[in-house]
Amino acid sequence: MKIARIISILLLLVTAISTFCIPGLVIAENATMLTPTPEPIPDSITISTQYPKIDGLATSTFQFNVDMNYKGAKDRIFDLKATVPQGWDVSVTPLYETTKKISSITMEASEFGKSQTLQITAGSLTWPLPNPGDYTITLEASSDNLVAKIDLTARVTAKYGLTVATTDNLYSMKAKSGRDNVLSIKVTNSGTATIENITYSSDKTQGWEITFKPESISSIEPLDTKTIDVNIKPAPKTVSGDYMISIWVSGKQVSADKISIRVTVETPSIWGWVGVIIIVIVVVGLILIFMRFGRR
Known part of the structure; x- marks a missing residue:
């Protein structure tokens, strides 16, 4: 009887264990079978910058700092390609090794991403200089089928300047009264953008004539120079001596620049001879008078 009771108890324990433990094992096994194995994160590359647009003159060099961030399971070599407008030059350098x-x-492998900072330097090296406006510079990084790129903007701003000088850098001249006297001046666009509608004017002594050839200039390109002939004609009865005249040159985009010229007026040689003749006549007349009255 005792043996039978013990066997019954053992059977009950086995039944209980089978009821509570085996289903748990099955569930755990099934859960393990149903949980998917996580796939590896695909490699990625991004390029960013804090300042995507930089302003400068046409003669400026534009420098951009860009950050490359790479996440991947293996080291990669990325080819770098920079594209700029026609006539521009560009270079890519490490941030602190600009030569x-x-x-x-x-780029080294990293699960969380590693960054490298590069410097992009671009500028126009050809003539004529670029006109004011926005110019796009593109940097592309590629390794096999992994590609990233960024567009940067160089905004060229205008600087206008107009200078006037005589062609021989002398600011004085001699002139004959009543005659044409030509002075050549040069007008230079000292800015970085085209200047349009160049006109000129002058002040003058009453009765004088001052004309310009050509009468106006439609436009002057940056750093270009145009020559103007200024015809100065003093009035016929101008007294010999020094006179000052001023010439102003201005354009649509820039205010006038001024030069002052000292004009030394000389009497034409014919009037000199007339003066000599008059003096001779007066002297001869005086001699005759003295001779006549001396005989008395």
Whole structure:
């Protein structure tokens, strides 16, 4: 009887264990079978910058700092390609090694991402200088089928300047009264943008004539120079001596620049001879008078 009771108890324990433990094992096993294995995160590359647009003159050099961030399971070598407008020059360098121009960069494997900072330097090296406006510079990084790029903007701003000088850098001249006397001056666009509708004017002594050839200039390109002939004609009865005249040159985009010229007026030689003759006549007349009255 005792043996039978013990066997019954054992059977009850086995039944209980089977009821509560085996289903749990099955569930755990099934859960393990149903949980998917996480896939590896795909490699990625991004390029960013804090200042995507920079302003400068046409003669400026535009410098951009860009950050490359790479996440991936293996080291990669990225080819770097910078595209600029026609006539521009560009270089890619490490941030603190600006004399080292590079065309590729190695990025180390990283689960959370590693960054490298590069400097992009661009500018126009050809003539004529670029007109004011926005110019796009593109940097592309590629490794196999992994590609990233960023567009940067160089905004060229205008600087206007107009200077006037005589062609021989002398600011004095001699002139004959009543005659044409030509002075050549040069007008230079000292800015970085085209100046349009260039006109000129002058002040003068009453009775004088001052004309310009050509009468106006439609436009002057940056750093270009045009020559103007100024015809100065003093009045016929102008007294010999020094006179000052001023010439102003201005354009649509810029105010006038001024030069002052000292004009030394000389009497034409014919009047000199007339004066000599008059003096001779007066002297001869005086001699005759003295001779006549001396005989008396």
